[in-house]
Amino acid sequence: MNEGWPAVAPIIELRRIAKVYPTGEEDTVALRDVDLTVRKGEFVAIMGPSGSGKSSLMHILGLLDRPSGGRYFLNGEDVSGLTRNQQAAIRNRQIGFVFQQFNLLPRTTVLDNVLLPTLYGRVPDGLLRAVRVIDEVGLRDRTNHRSNQLSGGQIQRVAIARALIMEPSMILADEPTGNLDTEKSGEIMELFQQINAKGATVVLITHEEDIARYARRIIRLKDGRIVSDEDWQLPFERSRYDETGDAVPPVH
Numbered sequence: 001m002n003e004g005w006p007a008v009a010p011i012i013e014l015r016r017i018a019k020v021y022p023t024g025e026e027d028t029v030a031l032r033d034v035d036l037t038v039r040k041g042e043f044v045a046i047m048g049p050s051g052s053g054k055s056s057l058m059h060i061l062g063l064l065d066r067p068s069g070g071r072y073f074l075n076g077e078d079v080s081g082l083t084r085n086q087q088a089a090i091r092n093r094q095i096g097f098v099f100q101q102f103n104l105l106p107r108t109t110v111l112d113n114v115l116l117p118t119l120y121g122r123v124p125d126g127l128l129r130a131v132r133v134i135d136e137v138g139l140r141d142r143t144n145h146r147s148n149q150l151s152g153g154q155i156q157r158v159a160i161a162r163a164l165i166m167e168p169s170m171i172l173a174d175e176p177t178g179n180l181d182t183e184k185s186g187e188i189m190e191l192f193q194q195i196n197a198k199g200a201t202v203v204l205i206t207h208e209e210d211i212a213r214y215a216r217r218i219i220r221l222k223d224g225r226i227v228s229d230e231d232w233q234l235p236f237e238r239s240r241y242d243e244t245g246d247a248v249p250p251v252h
Contacts, residue, residue: 011201012038017070019056030056032224043196045204045212048221058205062172063087092120096163096171100178102155106148114161133161153184170201189214
C-alpha cells in the first residue's frame, strides 16, 4: 500500500502465494510468490492479459481454489489450510460473487434469485434483506419478474443484489461487464462505486482498461507476478473510517 492511505485494517493479506497446475511432464505455474494487501473499504481492480494469473488469483481470493504455496488471510483468519466445507461456510458468509455469465435461474423471479444464498445459512430476516438490496440496485419494480424477462443490465443488477444479501465482507466481481454494451457497463460500474461508497470492499477482475478506471487502485499481473500497483485516484478521506478502522458510510 502507498503511504497516502490511512491505517485501515486489511481484509485480504496474501503472503508468497503460488499456484501450480500439474500438466503432465512440465507443471504450469500460474502464480509466483504473490504478496498483496487489500484494506477494508478499498475498490481494487486486478488486470492482466490472458495467462497472467488473474483468474487463478480470483479463484484463490474467492476460496474456490487453494494455493499451492503461501498463506491467505481473510479478515485476519488464515483460510488457506481450511477444509473445503470450512471454506464454503466462510465463502457464503463473507464473499459476494458477481460473474460475467450472471448465473441466475432463468424462470425464477428476481426475489427468489436474490434469496438463493440465504438457503445455505440461517437468515431470519432474509426477505427483508432481499427487498432492501433489490431496491438498492434499482429494481424495486421488477421484484416479481422472472430473470428471463429482464435486460442484460437488469440481470446483472439482480446478480449484484444476490451478492449483497448476506452482507459480505467483500464483493468479488469477475469480468462483470463482459456481456454488456458500453452504456450498461458504465451503469453497472457506477453501481459498484455507489456500493463501495457505502463502505463495502470491492475487488474487480477485468482485462478492460476503461472498466478498471472505475476503481481507486489498479493492480496489474504478468506471468503470475504483480508488476504494478497503482493508487491512481486520491485516497479515501479519513472521515470514511471509524475508530476501529472499519469503513463507514459517508455523511450527506
